[in-house]
Amino acid sequence: MSAAQPSRRAALAMGAAALALAPGLRRAFATEPARRIVSIGGAVTEIVFALGEQDRLVGRDATSTHPPEAEALPDVGYMRALSSEGVLSLRPDLIVAAEGAGPPEAVALLREAAVPFATIPEGHDRAAVAAKIRAVADALGAPERGAALAAEVDAALARAMAQAAAPDGQSPARVLFILSMQGGRVLASGRGTGADGIIALAGAVNAVDAFEGYKPLTDEAVIAAAPDVILMMDRGEGHEAARRDVVGHAALALTPAARAGRLVRLDGLLLLGFGPRTPQAISVLASALADAG
Template sequence: MSGLFNMHGPRWLLIITVVLASALVFGSAAEAGADTGKSDRIVSLGGSVTEIIYALGAGSRVIARDTTSSFPPEAEKLPDVGYLRALSPEGVLSVSPGLIIAEEGAGPPETIDVLRNAKLPYFEIPESYDRAGIVSKILAVGDAINEAEKARVLANALDASLGAAQARAEARGIEHRKRVLFILSTQNDRILASGTGTAAAGIIALAGGDNAVTSFEGYKPLTDEAIIAAAPDVILMMDRGGDHGAANGELLAMPAVTLTPAGKSGAVVRMDGLYLLGFGPRTADAVNDLSAALYGG
C-alpha cells in the first residue's frame, strides 16, 4: 500500500487531480446556486446498502456500485468502482458522484480520507449483525437519500418479518440447537473460520443455531485440534466456490473435518454470500432458509 499512496508518485498526483477537479465542479455549482442534479448521482459502496437503496425505490438514482453489490440483478449493469475494502479514490470519483454511501468497513482508510475530503456528501452506514442493526441500517440509508418515510415503512415491515423468522427458528431448534461452523475459506487446505462479532455469527444466531467457535473475534485460521474441539453439527459456507471454497467431497475428506459430527453426517450448507451475510432487506428470508437447512421443515 505504501506504493499506492506515495506522495511523490504519479498515482498520487492523479488522485489529487481528480479530487481537485471534483471540488471545483461542486464548489462552482454551489456558489452559483445551480441545481445540477448531482444529489441523484449516488455511488453505493456495499451490497446491503445497494439493496436497501433499490428496496426504497431509488435504484434509478444509483450511477455506480462496488463489486459486492450483486443484487438486485440490474445493479450489476452499473459501472463497478472496485471491491469494497480495496477502493481507489480516482475510481470512485471518476463517475462524478453527487453522493457517496458506504457500508462501515469500506476502505482502505487512505481512500476513505480522500473521499471524505472531496467536497461532496459522504455517508458511512454503521454495521451491526442483529435484528436492531438491520433496522438502524435501513433508517440510516433512508436519511442519506432523503427517503426517511419509505425507510421507516420498510424497516418496520422487515422488523416484523425478522421477528417471525426468529420465532420459527427458535421453535425448530428447541430440542437441540445445532452447532454451526462457518468457513470463510479453505484456501491451501487451511480452514479460515468465523469467531464472534461477524455477520456469520449474527446470522447463525438469528437462525436458531450456536456458533461453534467463540474463542476469538473475527475470522482466523483453525488448527486441526480447534476444528475437532469445535464439534460442529453443520458446516456453513458461501456458495462462491473457486479457490476459497472446497467442494463438499474435498471439504469432508479433510482429516480434522472427518472427525466432527458434521463431517460424519455430511452436513454442509451453502448459501449465496450477500443473501446470507448482507443483513439487508432479504435477511428475514435468509434466516428462514438457513433455519430450514439446519433443522428441516
C-alpha cells in the same frame, strides 16, 4: 522533497477535488437531493433498490450483486480496495458507503474531494438491520420511506426468528462457519461476525466462541468444536467439490457434521449482508439446517 514538488497524496487530493467540483457537476452545499449516487456495499445497494431510489445510482461496488439490475451499473471495484479516481470519474454528488470501505487513503481522498460521503454502520443483529435501512434512507433524503421499510423488514425478522427457534427441549444445532479452506487451513468464524450473527438469528449456535473475528483453526480446535453442521458460502465451484474438500480434511472428517454429510452452502450476500433480505436469509438457513439434521 521541495515545496514545489507536492507529495503524491497531495497531488491526488488536488486532482480529485478538481474533478469533483468540475463545472456542472454539483453546487457546493446544494440543497436539492443528490442525483448521482455511488453505492458501496452490497446491503447498501440492496436498500437503495428496496427504497425505490435506484434511478439515482450511477455506480456500485463489486459486492453489489443483488438485485440483478445492480450489475448493469458501472463497477468501481471491491469495497475494501477502492480507487478514489475510479469513484470520482462517475461524477457523483453523493457517496453512500458501508462501514469498513477502504482503503483508508482512498476514503480520505474521497472525503477531501468535497463530495458528500455517508458512512452506513454495520451490525449483525436484528436492531442493526433496521438501523442500516434508516441510515441509508436518511442519506438519500427519504427518512419516511426508510422508517416504513425498516418497520416492514423488522416485522418479517420477528416472524422468521420465531419460526427458526428450536422447539422446547431440543438443543440448537452447533454450526461451524468456514470462510475458506485455502491450503487445507480452516478459516472459521468466531464471535462478533456476520456469520456468528446470522447463525444466532436462525436459532442455532456458533460452534466456535473462543475468539472474535475470523481465524485459522488448528486440527485440534476443529475436532473440539464438534459441529453438527458445517456452513459455507456458495462460491459457484460446485457442491460436490466443496463436499470433497470438507470430508477429505483430516480434522473435519472427524466431526459429527462431516461424518453425517451435513454441509450447507448459501449465497454470501444473502447470508451475511444484513440488509432487507435478512428475514429470507434466516428462513433459508433455518430450513437448510433442519434438512441437514
